[in-house]
Amino acid sequence: MNGRRRIGASAVLLACGLSLPAAASEVCARLPEAKDVLSGGGYELSYRTEPEAIRLNAPFALLLAVCGPEGPFAGRIDIDADMPAHRHGMNYQPTFDQLGGGRYRAAILALHMRGDWRFRFTLHGADGPVRLDAPFRP
Template sequence: MRIFTGVILLTLSTTSAFADCGTLNAPTDQQLSSKAYQLQYRMEPDGLAVSQDFSVLFEVCKSDGTAVEGTPSVDAYMPMHGHGMNYRAQVEKLGDGKFRATGFMFHMPGKWQFKFDINEPQGSEQLTADHMVK
């Protein structure tokens, strides 16, 4: 019983640390996590369409619930075609682990993959999310 209680407490403490982070209220399919990081993102404007400019607002927190110190990068890639966008996104630091990436436009329909690269002193990690663009 003690081991079971310990597992529950560890799970709750990890969940509550991450809960302190997510203030974007992003849809669940726009929330990524690993052992080290939690990331939420949303597109502005909402939804994706071919040849439409958009930006990505995102928030990154460490597993202890604190904001990352550096500035992550974000890009988009088409795995089936082996190429990315025709544009390079620029990331602006907004504070408290929040960022805005501008300069996105998907030039063709299909499966696109967002790649969020987080580089911190404790190590680097890439979180990815797939989206279909019609």
């Protein structure tokens, strides 16, 4: 019955497809109490999970803060999670809310197996996609 949880009535922004760098003067802050901070391609991505402790098979969300060279990132982000050693990903498609200021919230993630997972974030910026991976063990 734990699958019968509601998800937020969020707009799915995966398809927006454009990189819209914010004004250079805009302050871009790393996420407080981030679980991990990833860097690459001129971007810094910090994230944490909600709730902090993830239970197997239970839905959770990811809160992201993404800073680019010119300030808060405002473009499209793809997110997935997989188990490289087992060659499989998640059984559910996450949905996204863009919160502004480089913040994003990805909901409806659920990890159905114990072991080593990897979050895969693809940032679609003006210079092409940049992938940042974060190893994760629930």
